Amino acid sequence: MTLLSQTTTTPCPVKIDEEGVPYLSIPNHPELRLTPYLETDDDDLIKLFNDPEIGKWSWRRPYPYTVEHMDFVTSALPQRQALVKLITETLPNPVPLTKFDSRYFPFGVLRHVPSGRLIGDMYVGPTSSFSHSTVEVEEGGTQFEDGEVWEMAYNVSSQWQGKGVGSAMIKTTLEYLKWQGVKKVNATAEVINAPSGGVLRKNGFKQVKIIQLVWPEEKGGMTKDCYSFEQLL
Numbered sequence: 337m338t339l340l341s342q343t344t345t346t347p348c349p350v351k352i353d354e355e356g357v358p359y360l361s362i363p364n365h366p367e368l369r370l371t372p373y374l375e376t377d378d379d380d381l382i383k384l385f386n387d388p389e390i391g392k393w394s395w396r397r398p399y400p401y402t403v404e405h406m407d408f409v410t411s412a413l414p415q416r417q418a419l420v421k422l423i424t425e426t427l428p429n430p431v432p433l434t435k436f437d438s439r440y441f442p443f444g445v446l447r448h449v450p451s452g453r454l455i456g457d458m459y460v461g462p463t464s465s466f467s468h469s470t471v472e473v474e475e476g477g478t479q480f481e482d483g484e485v486w487e488m489a490y491n492v493s494s495q496w497q498g499k500g501v502g503s504a505m506i507k508t509t510l511e512y513l514k515w516q517g518v519k520k521v522n523a524t525a526e527v528i529n530a531p532s533g534g535v536l537r538k539n540g541f542k543q544v545k546i547i548q549l550v551w552p553e554e555k556g557g558m559t560k561d562c563y564s565f566e567q568l569l
């Protein structure tokens with residue numbers, strides 16, 4: 337794996353709460369933060385994934401989502417906790433991108449701070465962990481190093497939708513990725529998912545092509561048109 341020289345002039349967006357836990361703030365929503373996952377979040381995450389307004393858009397994630405499916409999340413908990421520790425120790429400098437070999441980022445929980453409840457999630461990680469390609473070449477010839485291209489996916493619970501939260505959560509995540517040294521971010525949204533396309537466009541993503549994704553057999557196996565979005569940071 338190539339060792340990247342990380343030169344970032346972006347100010348550090350990571351803050352530390354009164355208990356020493358790092359988080360990202362959400363613009364215009366002081367009551368919300370992007371925070372690390374806690375073991376006590378399991379029930380809220382299952383509830384989020386079973387929200388019909390969220391489940392209907394999920395491609396490979398099971399729907400209905402049950403406690404048996406949580407293995408995918410809980411098995412990564414030790415790695416997540418180690419990464420949170422590393423980030424905290426390295427501040428205000430970013431952790432080298434080569435340390436991010438897993439399909440998650442350490443601030444994946446959108447939390448309502450007064451209640452402590454999980455009300456959404458942000459799923460972002462190197463594209464190489466979403467697919468098998470590790471290096472991308474831009475049309476103009478730009479060669480991206482391993483780890484410099486990341487993929488983004490997100491959900492906001494239906495009670496919180498339409499209040500600017502999704503858009504603000506993406507904005508703060510992009511600031512984090514820029515600080516981290518990520519050069520390009522990809523995202524995919526169904527053509528008919530207007531809110532998802534809306535929050536991406538509002539945050540500077542460009543719609544580059546239409547792709548057809550095949551849904552799993554147990555969800556009908558149908559093919560759906562999706563926009564492929566990208567943004568150079």
Ligand SMILES: CC(C)(COP(=O)(O)OP(=O)(O)OC[C@H]1O[C@@H](n2cnc3c(N)ncnc32)[C@H](O)[C@@H]1OP(=O)(O)O)[C@@H](O)C(=O)NCCC(=O)NCCS
Binds near residue numbers: 390489493497538
């Ligand atoms: C997609 C999602 C994260 C957006 O979050 P949100 O908090 O509801 O969105 P916001 O309130 O920030 O909306 C921001 C912009 O999105 C667009 N938008 C939102 N709802 C829209 C709708 N029904 N039709 C068209 N555009 C819409 C608007 O451009 C809006 O900008 P505005 O404030 O200038 O009107 C949220 O709706 C969600 O979780 N949906 C279900 C799960 C999902 O689709 N996940 C993504 C899978 S690819």
